[in-house]
Amino acid sequence: xxxxxxxxxxxxxxxxxxxxxxxxxxxxxxxxxxxxxxxxxxxxxxxxxxxxxxxxxxxxxxxxxxxxxxxxxxxxxxxxxxxxxxxxxxxxxxxxxxxxxxxxxxxxxxxxxxxxxxxxxxxxxxxxxxxxxxxxxxxxxxxxxxxxxxxxxxxxxxxxxxxxxxxxxxxxxxxxxxxxxxxxxxxxxxxxxxxxxxxxxxxxxxxxxxxxxxxxxxxxxxxxxxxxxxxxxxxxxxxxxxxxxxxxxxxxxxxxxxxxxxxxxxxxxxxxxxxxxxxxxxxxxxxxxxxxxxxxxxxxxxxxxxxxxxxxxxxxxxxxxxxxxxxxxxxxxxxxxxxxxxxxxxxxxxxxxxxxxxxxxxxxxxxxxxxxxxxxxxxxxxxxxxxxxxxxxxxxxxxxxxxxxxxxxxxxxxxxxxxxxxxxxxxxxxxxxxxxxxxxxxxxxxxxxxxxxxxxxxxxxxxxxxxxxxxxxxxxxxxxxxxxxxxxxxxxxxxxxxxxxxxxxxxxxxxxxxxxxxxxxxxxxxxxxxxxxxxxxxxxxxxxxxxxxxxxxxxxxxxxxxxxxxxxxxxxxxxxxxxxxxxxxxxxxxxxxxxxxxxxxxxxxxxxxxxxxxxxxxxxxxxxxxxxxxxxxxxxxxxxxxxxxxxxxxxxxxxxxxxxxxxxxxxxxxxxxxxxxxxxxxxxxxxxxxxxxxxxxxxxxxxxxxxxxxxxxxxxxx
Numbered sequence: 101x102x103x104x105x106x107x108x109x110x111x112x113x114x115x116x117x118x119x120x121x122x123x124x125x126x127x128x129x130x131x132x133x134x135x136x137x138x139x140x141x142x143x144x145x146x147x148x149x150x151x152x153x154x155x156x157x158x159x160x161x162x163x164x165x166x167x168x169x170x171x172x173x174x175x176x177x178x179x180x181x182x183x184x185x186x187x188x189x190x191x192x193x194x195x196x197x198x199x200x201x202x203x204x205x206x207x208x209x210x211x212x213x214x215x216x217x218x219x220x221x222x223x224x225x226x227x228x229x230x231x232x233x234x235x236x237x238x239x240x241x242x243x244x245x246x247x248x249x250x251x252x253x254x255x256x257x258x259x260x261x262x263x264x265x266x267x268x269x270x271x272x273x274x275x276x277x278x279x280x281x282x283x284x285x286x287x288x289x290x291x292x293x294x295x296x297x298x299x300x301x302x303x304x305x306x307x308x309x310x311x312x313x314x315x316x317x318x319x320x321x322x323x324x325x326x327x328x329x330x331x332x333x334x335x336x337x338x339x340x341x342x343x344x345x346x347x348x349x350x351x352x353x354x355x356x357x358x359x360x361x362x363x364x365x366x367x368x369x370x371x372x373x374x375x376x377x378x379x380x381x382x383x384x385x386x387x388x389x390x391x392x393x394x395x396x397x398x399x400x401x402x403x404x405x406x407x408x409x410x411x412x413x414x415x416x417x418x419x420x421x422x423x424x425x426x427x428x429x430x431x432x433x434x435x436x437x438x439x440x441x442x443x444x445x446x447x448x449x450x451x452x453x454x455x456x457x458x459x460x461x462x463x464x465x466x467x468x469x470x471x472x473x474x475x476x477x478x479x480x481x482x483x484x485x486x487x488x489x490x491x492x493x494x495x496x497x498x499x500x501x502x503x504x505x506x507x508x509x510x511x512x513x514x515x516x517x518x519x520x521x522x523x524x525x526x527x528x529x530x531x532x533x534x535x536x537x538x539x540x541x542x543x544x545x546x547x548x549x550x551x552x553x554x555x556x557x558x559x560x561x562x563x564x565x566x567x568x569x570x571x572x573x574x575x576x577x578x579x580x581x582x583x584x585x586x587x588x589x590x591x592x593x594x595x596x597x598x599x600x601x602x603x604x605x606x607x608x609x610x611x612x613x614x615x616x617x618x619x620x621x622x623x624x625x626x627x628x629x630x631x632x633x634x635x636x637x638x639x640x641x642x643x644x645x646x647x648x649x650x651x652x653x654x655x656x657x658x659x660x661x662x663x664x665x666x667x668x669x670x671x672x673x674x675x676x677x678x679x680x681x682x683x684x685x686x687x688x689x690x691x692x693x694x695x696x697x698x699x700x701x702x703x704x705x706x707x708x709x710x711x712x713x714x715x716x717x718x719x720x721x722x723x724x725x726x727x728x729x730x731x732x733x734x735x736x737x738x739x740x741x742x743x744x745x746x747x748x749x750x751x752x753x754x755x756x757x758x759x760x761x762x763x764x765x766x767x768x769x770x771x772x773x774x775x776x777x778x779x780x781x782x783x784x785x786x787x788x789x790x791x792x793x794x795x796x797x798x799x800x801x802x803x804x805x806x807x808x809x810x811x812x813x814x815x816x817x818x
Contacts, residue, residue: 107163110141110163111162113129113137114137114141114163114166117134118170121170124194126197131204136212138214139217141164142214142218142221144167161226164229165228165232168218168229169232171236171239172236175205175236175239175240175242177193177198178193178198178201178202179285181193205240205243209240215237215252215254218237219258222274222278223269230270230274231273231274231277234274234275234281237252237278238282241282242285245282245294249294251301255278256302259275263302263308268337269336272336273339276340276343277342280343283299283346283347286298287402287406288406292353292354299350299363300360303360303361306365307362312340313372314379315372337385341388341392344365345366345395345401346401347362347363347366348366348401348402350363351417351420355415355416355417358417359418359419364423367396367423367424367427370393373389373392373393374393374430376389377389377390378434379442387468390472390476391472393427393431393472396427397428397475424483425483425484425487427480427483428481428483428484432480435503436502436503440510445473446466447464447466448464448466470511471535474507474542475545477503477506478507478541478542478545478549479541479545486548500553501553501571505571511527518530523569524571525569525577528581529578529581529585533585536601536602537601539582540602540603541603543575543579544606546572546573547614550564550574550575553568553573565624569628576618576624576625577625577629579615581629583775583779588779590779590780590782590783593779594787596608597783597803598796609803612806612810615810616809622776629772774814777810780807780810780811781807783807784804787800787804
């Protein structure tokens with residue numbers, strides 16, 4: 101009974117202290133008394149202390165968890181109070197409470213030597229105890245680094261020893277997690293000097309962790325430690341991958357200030373990580389390794405936890421370009437060796453597990469994996485092209501397009517939706533339609549591939565476009581599909597321009613330069629997209645319509661049926677192509693004569709498109725094109741030799757019959773290009789207004805000049 105009373109007394113003291121710290125007040129007892137109770141609670145689990153008349157393990161475990169949690173709370177609260185890490189969102193502790201907490205920690209770690217007891221808990225069989233100990237140690241280490249810049253020698257020695265010799269298990273897990281957590285906190289606060297000091301202390305031991313990665317040409321099963329044999333080993337490996345991501349993020353955030361080998365491990369050992377993806381038996385390990393490589397090639401390591409708070413220096417470390425080249429070359433070499441054949445893609449996972457489709461629905465593929473593989477390869481191709489400088493000495497166009505063909509084969513094997521696409525340029529919108537940032541990265545990379553092919557192939561413009569559509573990298577098709585997905589709404593393009601979450605500005609400027617030099621290719625793509633077998637509108641989350649392709653009447657005819665059409669206010673159900681109601685009218689007094697002329701032409705040219713919208717409840721419209729026709733089986737562009745009355749696409753509504761009279765020749769190309777130019781013209785007007793009022797976040801003069809040149813190119817056709 102005496103032991104039970106002692107347990108209850110200690111537990112009440114701990115809970116009372118916890119409540120006081122939460123409410124911003126000091127406990128009734130002195131700091132030394134609270135420290136003694138915390139120490140006894142931590143040591144209860146170590147000593148195997150038992151209480152009579154109750155479950156001994158449960159009591160000891162409960163007391164230890166509360167003690168360690170209270171310790172972590174005190175350390176984190178004091179760290180938040182540090183001037184070096186003060187955030188406006190952090191509520192300050194009263195000065196008396198802050199002094200009380202600091203005294204409790206001083207007694208525990210300096211007088212009582214608590215750190216050695218805590219790191220001993222890292223190897224506890226109880227994973228909860230081990231993890232709580234790692235949390236409290238990490239909070240204390242972070243606080244000490246901010247306060248004095250000193251690294252705890254006991255913690256450092258424990259982690260170094262584990263990194264060099266510990267097998268997968270709770271001890272190694274706790275050390276990996278603890279160092280990762282401390283680095284994350286330092287990175288969020290942009291403490292470059294402290295980060296450099298901490299990484300220098302661990303550099304050699306971190307590189308020793310490479311013993312868990314397969315060597316060049318070695319299978320995962322032949323690695324010194326095979327992480328595929330147990331679920332716990334897979335967890336350890338994922339913690340290692342988390343640490344690698346933090347190290348990669350530190351190289352980007354610290355820039356030229358720190359350049360250590362441990363920060364370059366992801367790039368240097370990218371080939372080994374690719375082997376892990378293709379040979380590991382645990383799917384979550386494959387996925388985690390793939391996402392690490394994706395973020396590395398996109399230079400977005402740490403994006404999940406940084407939350408936009410991490411300031412980038414803008415300066416690259418010494419070996420940055422070399423490391424990126426290694427990563428890109430590793431990916432391309434693996435793809436050339438049929439790496440994609442061994443990449444596993446399971447069905448999509450949800451909170452309840454893996455959902456299996458029923459009936460005709462089939463299984464939904466893991467689109468996260470599909471997007472990650474696609475971006476990893478596309479960005480690697482872009483980096484390789486940039487390294488070669490776009491010269492003839494780079495890989496031949498056939499070899500570059502060969503990588504794309506391997507990617508298309510991989511996507512078709514794993515996605516029924518993409519398998520049915522015959523115009524390969526549509527795959528970008530179909531795969532990335534709900535991920536704006538990834539879609540912009542993919543479009544930018546494919547634009548680089550297209551420009552490289554145009555320079556190095558030696559083909560004429562028409563043949564270049566033909567090959568581009570056959571390989572899915574025609575930039576004009578990509579841009580038109582983007583405009584269709586946002587219903588040609590210039591306000592969404594403005595959001596993209598202002599946002600820092602995507603690379604849209606870089607992509608947009610590069611594409612406008614391409615468009616300025618290749619207007620004929622753009623007009624050809626306008627006709628090509630109209631007969632495309634992909635969705636007319638691809639982003640339902642933005643309120644646009646969705647159309648599912650149904651194949652009828654042979655390969656040259658594609659019937660589009662509305663599926664879940666979102667009708668605007670005041671309209672009836674039926675077929676709609678574009679909703680112009682979301683665009684505000686521009687003030688006429690702010691437009692120059694060139695803008696007025698361009699607008700009148702665009703308005704006149706799009707009258708047929710508006711008729712389609714207004715007559716949506718009536719008969720559907722038969723659309724044809726003038727200059728080019730499509731071969732759905734090959735996705736190529738070729739000259740139109742059809743009779744004047746022939747058609748290539750019917751927009752179908754099941755409620756009405758299909759008419760036989762086509763619109764005037766060339767109307768489709770003119771309408772589509774006019775909508776695109778009108779959208780760009782409206783964008784130019786609103787950006788000009790914002791610039792005049794000094795509300796635009798950067799100088800858009802070059803962008804406005806490009807937009808004006810595009811509008812002039814459109815006017816020159818008439």
